[in-house]
Amino acid sequence: MNLAITLATTRRILAQLRHDHRTVALLIVVPSLLMILLRYVFQRQEAFDRLGPMLLGLFPFVVMFVVTSVATLRERTGGTLERLMSMPLGKLDLLVGYALAFGLAALVQVGVVLVISLTWLGLDLTGSLASLVLVAVLDALLGMALGLFASAFARTEFQAVQFMPALVLPQTLLCGLIIPRDQMAGWLEALSRVLPLTYAVQGMQEISTRPRFTGTLATDVAVIAAFTVAALLLGAATLRRRTV
Amino acid sequence: MMSSSPAVRVRDLRVVRGGREVLHGLSFDVPRGRVVGLLGPSGCGKTTVMRALVGVQIVRSGQVTVLGEEAGSPGLRDRVGYATQAPAVYGDLTVAENLRYFASVLRAPRGDVDRVIEEVGLTGNRDQPVGTLSGGQHSRANLAVALLGSPELLVLDEPTVGLDPVLRRELWTLFRELAGRGVTLVVSSHVMDEAGRTDRLLLMREGRILADGAPAELRERTGAADLEEAFLRLIDETAGSPA
Numbered sequence: 280m281n282l283a284i285t286l287a288t289t290r291r292i293l294a295q296l297r298h299d300h301r302t303v304a305l306l307i308v309v310p311s312l313l314m315i316l317l318r319y320v321f322q323r324q325e326a327f328d329r330l331g332p333m334l335l336g337l338f339p340f341v342v343m344f345v346v347t348s349v350a351t352l353r354e355r356t357g358g359t360l361e362r363l364m365s366m367p368l369g370k371l372d373l374l375v376g377y378a379l380a381f382g383l384a385a386l387v388q389v390g391v392v393l394v395i396s397l398t399w400l401g402l403d404l405t406g407s408l409a410s411l412v413l414v415a416v417l418d419a420l421l422g423m424a425l426g427l428f429a430s431a432f433a434r435t436e437f438q439a440v441q442f443m444p445a446l447v448l449p450q451t452l453l454c455g456l457i458i459p460r461d462q463m464a465g466w467l468e469a470l471s472r473v474l475p476l477t478y479a480v481q482g483m484q485e486i487s488t489r490p491r492f493t494g495t496l497a498t499d500v501a502v503i504a505a506f507t508v509a510a511l512l513l514g515a516a517t518l519r520r521r522t523v
Numbered sequence: 524m525m526s527s528s529p530a531v532r533v534r535d536l537r538v539v540r541g542g543r544e545v546l547h548g549l550s551f552d553v554p555r556g557r558v559v560g561l562l563g564p565s566g567c568g569k570t571t572v573m574r575a576l577v578g579v580q581i582v583r584s585g586q587v588t589v590l591g592e593e594a595g596s597p598g599l600r601d602r603v604g605y606a607t608q609a610p611a612v613y614g615d616l617t618v619a620e621n622l623r624y625f626a627s628v629l630r631a632p633r634g635d636v637d638r639v640i641e642e643v644g645l646t647g648n649r650d651q652p653v654g655t656l657s658g659g660q661h662s663r664a665n666l667a668v669a670l671l672g673s674p675e676l677l678v679l680d681e682p683t684v685g686l687d688p689v690l691r692r693e694l695w696t697l698f699r700e701l702a703g704r705g706v707t708l709v710v711s712s713h714v715m716d717e718a719g720r721t722d723r724l725l726l727m728r729e730g731r732i733l734a735d736g737a738p739a740e741l742r743e744r745t746g747a748a749d750l751e752e753a754f755l756r757l758i759d760e761t762a763g764s765p766a
């Protein structure tokens with residue numbers, strides 16, 4: 280790995296984002312809009328205080344999954360990945376370059392949603408702001424890593440976008456957002472335990488209800504980080520120097 | 524005696540793509556500091572040969588040695604420049620942004636970006652997004668990436684396709700200049716009149732080398748007036764022989 284090449288890659292991806300005003304707008308505006316909707320759909324502040332943070336864990340995950348899977352699919356089909364693989368760029372340079380760029384984008388995204396939620400929407404956060412940002416950015420990185428991995432199995436951008444509902448919607452149903460996990464059938468609960476989004480949502484639940492950084496939250500953070508690293512390693516395995 | 528060894532040495536190269544063997548045991552050498560043309564009908568395997576030289580092609584068997592090392596080895600990654608047939612540049616970035624990025628990856632000096640923009644004649648399009656360039660400009664932006672740094676071997680897949688005669692002549696002048704400085708160039712083309720500008724020609728057909736020699740030599744051997752005619756005669760000569 281080479282720091283200069285990694286940072287150049289981050290800069291390049293951010294430049295691509297900068298040229299794409301519409302994607303930036305979608306990245307920033309959509310999650311904020313959804314939070315505003317959520318607040319006014321619920322009417323009751325307690326319900327918003329409970330669900331708001333969970334959605335703050337979900338948005339960056341979903342958005343980064345889609346953005347990264349399409350962006351890396353473009354690199355694969357557009358020949359730029361092959362070109363980079365013939366140059367002195369390490370696979371980690373590319374992966375970490377993506378992680379830094381989209382991590383930064385996630386930070387801005389979460390920052391905007393948070394400012395709106397904490398001021399205008401009056402979100403009452405029991406836990407610390409720092410741990411919320413930590414979990415949200417980790418979720419974004421997890422989405423990014425899974426998107427990068429998933430892009431290896433798509434031939435077209437159309438397919439890549441379809442992976443989002445296929446991978447994300449079942450997790451959304453099982454993660455405890457809609458029905459608490461202890462009320463689910465045993466096998467569904469067992470299934471939910473091996474899905475990363477479960478820990479993302481559980482972490483956010485902890486933050487919204489407990490003032491301290493609890494042991495459960497620490498476990499959640501560790502599990503999300505482990506999933507992210509595993510997905511990045513799987514993603515690295517799909518980057519090949521030689522192809523048929 | 525590294526410098527006297529050939530820039531490229533290929534022995535019995537076999538490649539299978541899509542379940543079919545597309546290169547059937549190719550062997551050839553490319554001497555250093557020469558411009559070598561790779562010519563042949565569409566689908567004969569030119570791009571596949573070039574991918575093998577750069578080390579991005581999975582090969583079935585055979586040896587490909589480039590600048591004294593096995594093709595694709597890490598030590599070669601900033602010594603070999605490759606311009607793909609289909610442009611491989613970021614359409615949403617400007618010409619300069621693309622080149623700045625690839626220059627950083629290659630650890631090429633900063634001034635290289637301006638140099639290569641000038642060399643491919645894109646000075647007026649420096650800050651234009653690549654996606655909005657014309658076809659010929661797009662392929663020149665792609666070529667510019669291969670010129671970054673100081674590659675000792677340039678593998679250029681149809682770099683002049685879709686360009687007007689004036690630009691084609693300018694690029695060939697540039698190729699000659701590079702060869703004069705000791706750079707080895709392997710250039711594929713469909714255009715027979717370009718073949719005459721090379722030092723050596725590799726004529727390919729259906730995954731085999733049909734002929735290998737200087738343009739004048741090939742004309743003489745076949746008794747043809749021009750290279751197109753020479754190529755057709757060579758095809759007729761081998762048509763009867765078993766594949």
Ligand SMILES: Nc1ncnc2c1ncn2[C@@H]1O[C@H](COP(=O)(O)OP(=O)(O)OP(=O)(O)O)[C@@H](O)[C@H]1O
Pocket residue numbers: 523540541542545563564565566567568569570571572608
């Ligand atoms: N990705 C691929 N999968 C399967 N077969 C392939 C693939 N790419 C090329 N081929 C086949 O390999 C053979 C050689 O292709 P190649 O691209 O090397 O030809 P070429 O000489 O460069 O042609 P052209 O002048 O049209 O660019 C062709 O028969 C082609 O159909």
Ligand SMILES: [Mg+2]
Pocket residue numbers: 569570571608680
């Ligand atoms: Mg080709």
